Amino acid sequence: MNLFVSALEPSADHAAARVVQELVARGPLCSFGFGGPALARAGVELLEDATKSSAMGFGDVLSGLGRVARLWTAAREATGARQPDVALLLDSSDFHLPLARVLRASGIRVVQYIGPQIYAWRRGRIGLVARRVHALASILPFEPALYEGTGLRVEYVGHPLLDEPLPRSREDVRAELGLNAHEPFVALFPGSRPHELRRHVPVLEETARLLLCRGVKTRLVPPGSPLRAQDALCAADAAIAASGTVTLEAALCGCPTVVMYKLDRISAAVARHALDVPYIALPSWIAGRTVMPELVQEQATGNLLCSAVSKLLVPQVAQAMRKELSQLRAALGPSGTASRVANLVEATHRANAHGRSRDHQ
DSSP states (O other), X not given: OEEEEEEOSHHHHHHHHHHHHHHHHHSOOEEEEEEOHHHHHTTOEEEEETTSOOOOSHHHHHTTHHHHHHHHHHHHHHHHHHOOSEEEEESOHHHHHHHHHHHHHTTOEEEEESOOOTTXXXXXXXXXXXXXXXXXXXXXXXXXXXXXXXXXXXXXOOOGGGGSOOOOOHHHHHHHTTOOTTSOEEEEEOOSSHHHHHHHHHHHHHHHHHHHHTTOEEEEOOTTOSSOHHHXXXXXXXXXXXXXXXXXXXXXXXXXXXXXXXXXXXXXXHHHHHOOOSOOOHHHHHHTSOOSOEEEGGGOOHHXXXXXXXXXXXXXXXXXXXXXXXXXXXXXXXXXXXXXHHHHHHHHHHHHHTOOOOOXX
16 A cells, blocks of 8 residues: 555654554555654654644744645645555644645545544534545544535544553652652643643643642643653643643543633634634533533633642542543543554555546545
């Protein structure tokens, strides 16, 4: 199989690498595209390390237009010259959906792994996705129903986090951090993108100072930290996390968590007019109800975050949230996500082998 793969975020890089490793174990594979260190280790020929810089929000994206244009040109030139059998595109729908249109028009079959968040906003993209990709590997159990009637092949494959190695024991991690068994400990997750770090780290540092005054120890866990997120979550009594994948990691670890987020002014203004969603945390979307308290924009202050997470340190409150989180873990199903995505890629390749599609949409 000749595979083009594109993963523009660190988390997507790791998820894509597991799929590539699965495909390599099954037979000959020639792969190239965009990704990061994980895909490079998996043997993918990288056109560029696309995970070094990522943006989210309209104000942030403006500063990255040059990078986007460079990636777009490189993708079109490489896929045009090498004509892969299948393109595996992960997340980053604002880049990948336009690219999928070009690839499909060139007779390249497209598998989208981690689709756009149509459940939260811009539901008009449902038809767009159905016209531009051949198959969608869904990571959330409620997503396939959203595409019913479109004719698109959508398979729930499970979340990539289900394939993560098991965390170390709570006792081992706390000993490494110099904590005894009974000291209250809160893990702080500012996010992974540059703009998230700029806006969230100062607020979380203020929160940490306030918690310390209450006798609660904290640890900031930025991207690249030697302390792995799931290890920190299993060792913590509670957490404060920027909205994103880490909130689902917290749910899988059974860690009571407060969710926070701050956008730039332009993005916040657009979001207020464009979004009408009941919550921002993934666990709440999966459960269909508020599972974790959320503090967004002006509410995401040191004082309010300190107060919210302190409530989660109360044993009865913590126990109630852990019970909810255990039910959510069961709803996600078993591990083996990468294997199921590889199955879908192979099925798409077999369909291509019976005659290349010449779609022009």
